[in-house]
Amino acid sequence: MTEKQKRFADEYIIDLNATRAYKVAYPNIKNDEAAAVNASRMLRNAKVSAYIDKQLAQINSEKIADAQEVMNYLTAVMRGKTLSEVVVIEGRGEGYSAARRMEKAPDEKEKLKAAELLGKRYRLFTDNLQIDGSMAVQIFDDIPNNKGDINDKLKNTNS
Numbered sequence: 001m002t003e004k005q006k007r008f009a010d011e012y013i014i015d016l017n018a019t020r021a022y023k024v025a026y027p028n029i030k031n032d033e034a035a036a037v038n039a040s041r042m043l044r045n046a047k048v049s050a051y052i053d054k055q056l057a058q059i060n061s062e063k064i065a066d067a068q069e070v071m072n073y074l075t076a077v078m079r080g081k082t083l084s085e086v087v088v089i090e091g092r093g094e095g096y097s098a099a100r101r102m103e104k105a106p107d108e109k110e111k112l113k114a115a116e117l118l119g120k121r122y123r124l125f126t127d128n129l130q131i132d133g134s135m136a137v138q139i140f141d142d143i144p145n146n147k148g149d150i151n152d153k154l155k156n157t158n159s
Helices: 003-015 018-025 032-043 046-063 067-078 108-121 147-158
Strands: 084-093 096-104
Touching: 003 018, 003 032, 003 046, 018 032, 032 046, 067 108
Parallel strands: none
Antiparallel strands: 084 096
């Protein structure tokens, strides 16, 4: 893959605008229509396409927490090893107060919630209910089939 192809791919990843990316990578192209056609051709290039897919996968994996990361975080909260930032209002004199930020360890409620979520993950709190039984299903068709009655009522309302 050439340097210009790599530049095109990197620019394309920014906003997925192939025409703009092509014009940045190849500044001598001024016509939008020519840039669009060449950009489309560039996106069909196997090496460029593979590079774009690889870069997008890497971006996604860095932004999204995986299961292990979530489990590590919940465990750290449950054990009280994390700190969160809270805003505290302090009185500074008569009729005057100021906000101050401070760090605090998780309280008992937060630890309990983390433990609950971990417990759900490991199925520690499942109720083992077993319901057995068999039943016969019976369907009764006891609706009268009096078509004449309905037709007579319709005739009487239309008169």
